[in-house]
Every structure is written in C-alpha cells, then in structure tokens.
Amino acid sequence: MQNPSPLSPTALITGVSRPLGLGFAVARQLAEMNYHVILAARDEAQADKLALRLRGAGLSASALSLDLADRSSIGDAAIRLAGMIDHLDVLVNNASAMPDFHTRSALDVDLDALQTVFAVDVFGCWGLIQGLQPKWWSPCCRRLTPSSQPERSMILGERKPTSAPNRSRPWPESSGYSGGGNAAIHLA
Numbered sequence: 717m718q719n720p721s722p723l724s725p726t727a728l729i730t731g732v733s734r735p736l737g738l739g740f741a742v743a744r745q746l747a748e749m750n751y752h753v754i755l756a757a758r759d760e761a762q763a764d765k766l767a768l769r770l771r772g773a774g775l776s777a778s779a780l781s782l783d784l785a786d787r788s789s790i791g792d793a794a795i796r797l798a799g800m801i802d803h804l805d806v807l808v809n810n811a812s813a814m815p816d817f818h819t820r821s822a823l824d825v826d827l828d829a830l831q832t833v834f835a836v837d838v839f840g841c842w843g844l845i846q847g848l849q850p851k852w853w854s855p856c857c858r859r860l861t862p863s864s865q866p867e868r869s870m871i872l873g874e875r876k877p878t879s880a881p882n883r884s885r886p887w888p889e890s891s892g893y894s895g896g897g898n899a900a901i902h903l904a
Contacts, residue, residue, distance in 0.1 A: 725751045726801050730782060730844070731811030732766060733757035739810040740766050746806065747775035754800070756782035756793065756811070784811050784840025785832070794847040804848060809841040 727746045732739035732755035741752040747770050757763035760781035770777035778901075781798060783789040797804075813836040819825050 724776065726754065726798070726803060727751045727806035727808065728754045728756060728780070728804060728848075729808040729810055730784060730841075733759055733762045734786070735761045735766060735769070736848040737810075739808070742808055742810065743777065744770060744775070746808075747777055750776075751806065752776040752778070752801075754778050754780050756780040756795070758783040758789075782811075782844075784836045784844060785813070787843055789838065790843045793844075794849075797848070800873045807848070809844070811840065812837050 727743070729739050729743045729746070730895065731737070732738060732743055739755070739757075743755055743766070747753045753767075753770065753776070755763040755767050755777060757779070758781070760779050763779035763781075767777040767779040780793055780800075781789065782793040813833045819829075
C-alpha cells in the first residue's frame with residue numbers, strides 16, 4: 717500500500733472495483749491532478765489491481781476494503797485510514813447497490829431490494845461520513861455524490877420512455893435505485 721505525502725491532497729473514492737466504472741474514471745482524473753487517491757471497494761484485491769494500474773502510470777494510489785452495507789467494515793476502514801492519512805480533501809460517494817433495474821413502477825419495487833439500495837446509497841454513505849469525523853477533513857474538503865440519469869430524472873420530475881423504435885433504452889429505469897441515489901445526493 718502506498719501512503720500519500722503529507723502535503724498532497726487526498727481523495728477517497730468508494731465503489732471502485734471495475735476498470736470501466738465511473739469510480740475508477742474519477743480516481744484516475746483526481747490522480748492526474750496530483751491527488752493521492754484511495755480506491756475503496758468491497759473486494760480490496762480488485763481495488764488494489766486498479767490502484768496498481770494507476771501507480772504503473774506514475775500516479776499516487778492505494779486501495780482500501782470497504783463495504784458500505786456493513787457498519788463494522790466502515791469502522792475498520794476508518795481505523796485503517798487513520799494509519800494512512802492525516803487529512804481528507806475529497807470524498808466521492810460512488811458506491812451503490814443496483815438490484816432493481818427492471819422494476820419500472822415504485823408500486824412494484826421489492827422492499828428488500830429497496831432496503832439494500834438505501835443501506836448502501838444512503839445509510840452507508842452517512843455512516844462513512846460520521847466514521848471519518850471532521851478531524852480528518854481539510855478546511856476545503858468536498859463530499860461528492862455522482863448521479864446517474866435515472867436519479868437526475870427523478871429530481872427533475874422527468875419520465876423518459878424505457879425503449880423507442882430502432883434504439884435501445886437510453887438508461888435503465890429503476891425506481892428503487894433512483895430513490896436511493898436521489899437521497900444520497902441530498903445527503904452530500
């Protein structure tokens with residue numbers, strides 16, 4: 717694991733487990749802006765592979781095991797972070813649960829699936845913010861929650877068709893995922 721220089725800005729990005737995912741793209745961009753990026757994922761080995769790719773490109777990166785659906789994992793991550801960093805400049809709440817992409821109506825959402833979405837997207841992010849405590853925040857720390865098209869549509873009250881002739885769906889429709897993401901946006 718690579719620890720950052722005490723003077724370098726530091727960013728923690730959750731949900732970084734896929735090389736083509738949004739979390740890794742954000743991590744790469746921040747690393748290219750001279751941030752030390754900490755890639756957090758449930759599967760630390762996968763996050764470490766991605767951190768190794770960044771380090772191979774001459775960028776500063778490390779990995780961290782973090783499951784936002786598990787409070788003990790959040791506590792363990794906070795303890796590990798205490799040994800790695802003395803400040804945090806950016807927190808990107810990218811992790812999300814997406815169990816219901818085929819549910820179109822809020823009346824049809826499986827409540828167990830919805831509870832999973834909120835456990836990760838809202839309560840997990842909230843627990844992480846609490847677990848990190850303000851003592852680690854630098855004076856200009858930013859908390860960011862990326863949003864997807866379904867979440868933006870829900871906030872704006874838009875209703876897009878799920879399919880159109882001769883073209884695939886522009887984005888998956890998901891009442892539970894959109895609701896959890898929307899709540900996380902307001903938390904940030």
